Amino acid sequence: MSLVVGLCAGVVACASRLPIRAHQADFNGAWSAKWCDRNYPEDPCGTFDLHLVQRGERICGQHFAAAPRLSKLEEGEPGSVLGTVVGNAAVLVIDNARTGEKNVAVVTLTPKRLHWRVIGTAARGEWPGDSIIGGKWVLSEDKSEHALSTLHDLQALPCRWPDEIPSDEP
Incomplete structure (x- = not known):
């Protein structure tokens, strides 16, 4: 876990050189992208979904991915995404359910994207x-009903790092 924290600190330091707005970005929401196979346009597209809840600088969430033609699935549990906001960017650690890896991602907001x-x-997988x-x-x-329902369920859960002592905050 110390490797993950150290890596996140380094990424935050790099991201902190970016221009910072007067206010903190709001990453709350359900986000999605389609993933289609051009060679098989009739087959189902895959998807990459993020459901993020932000509390101050902290972000918690859940992810889901399906490869084109639904050949592979990656379904993260609530809390599979943890991170911190730095200006208009956030650094996220994602628990990869398929392999057990811990991946580090940077997300940035633009209007509507x-x-x-x-x-x-950050950590190699077990499988x-x-x-x-x-x-x-x-x-x-x-804004689909499923995405909003998932987001609503996440908002009711605590948002903390694995090594934190639980508090009264939801």
């Missing part, structure tokens, strides 16, 4: 397999 970029693996959450994505707000 969330830009996602995995910058590396063989390939990750389908890596790379770069441009996600849009997802």
Whole structure:
């Protein structure tokens, strides 16, 4: 875990050189991108979804990914995404359910879009397999009933790092 914290601190230091707005960005929301296979346009598209709850500088959330043609799934549990906000960017640690890896990503907000970029693996996985959450994505707000329901459920959960002592905050 100290490797993850150290890596996050380094990324935050780099991100802190970016121009910072007078106010903190608001990452709350459900975000989604389609992932289609151009060779098989009739087949179902995959998706990459993020559900994020922000409390001050802290972000907690959940992720879901499905490869094109639904050939591979990656379903994160609530709390599979943890991070911190730095100006208009956030550094996130994602628990990869397929491999057990801990990936580090940077997300930035633009009007109506969330830009996602995995910058590396903080901890190697316990299981063989390939990750389908890596790379770069441009996600849009997802206002579907399912996305809003998932977001509502996340808002009721505590938002803390694994080594924190529980407090009364939700």
